Amino acid sequence: MIDDALLTLALSPILVPQGIYTKKVTPKLPEPEGSREGILGNGEPLRILILGDSAAAGVGVDSQNDALLGQLVSKLSQYRAIEWRLLAETGLKTSEMLERLHALEAFKTDVVITSLGVNDITGGTRLKHWLEQQRELKLLLQDKFQARHIFLSSVPPMHE
Template sequence: MRHLLATIALGPVLLAQGRHVRRAVPALPEPDGPREGEAGSGKALRLLVLGDSAAAGVGAQTQDEALSGQLAVALAPTFRLHWKLLAFTGATTADMLQRLRAEPAAQFDAVVTSLGVNDVTGRVSLAAWRRAQQELIAVLQSRFGVRHILLSSLPPMHRFPALPQPLRWYVGSRARDFDRVLARVAASRPGCEFLALGHEMMDASAMAGDGFHPGPPIYALWAREATRRIVQRMEQTT
């Protein structure tokens, strides 16, 4: 209800600020580097990283500095890792569902997702967000045989330097609501876990130059926490 009232009261201001941000914030490219690879030795682990521009590594210079590359480095000492990155700038959950359905069927042990920011800015409703995430989980488990899904929380958008007030408050409030829904979805589904990323993950000094995307230090923290969860879950299932 508060978002509906805020939209009505602040609609013209939010719209104007949104347009300004799209014009003023530099459009950073997705970094160069491999989107699939193998590393390490030990027990086999097939990992899929999927999602939006953050999953694609925007804010890093190379994929080695981005989430997928840092995950590969962190997991290689424990596993014989085969990893794949399926991500693109602007992806909503609905976009990723469409992309997954077009992918050849394959098998993965674990998935790390990064979705939600574009759902928030695209004004997707909470009910539609819940349904899309539930459908995403179902597709990953049925079509790709995933045993463990890490649903990454949304970043603290209320702290994004690139966003002026009251737009920052508005999208930040929506992002927190999306997170609460995502945590409940994860708790209700076997094989799913909510990967909460703390506010330190968006320290302004560690963000990319656009004030909107993670920088390499944030990707490193994200990869470290995801690795800890994956190792723990894989140990429990062997």
């Protein structure tokens, strides 16, 4: 069986121009306007942290109210006081998120939702290395930020 690296090298005269063209014509959508942290609702507090790339940042909608963050806060604040924080940026890789989290001052969070992986794939991060980074991320969230629940979103079916 042909090694993936060898196959990629053999196909590079086709893949490189396709990649350059795709990157050139793919539109860069803006991140939505709106607060990236706050408190809403009454009752027992629930602290939510959303981390990630463009999907977590809400690219594709006009307002954070319509993004994942806004939808969660809107629904959950009917039952609890929701304290939220969004740390997300278009193009972010797992390694960059780890750097940002290491640089942050510790704070306590109950629930963390992550959306990371697409930029790792498109940026050529090897699966083994990405999985190691995901393990490091989980441990950092538990140890430094006392995360009780961590939800990792799956990478979308990019082949489609």
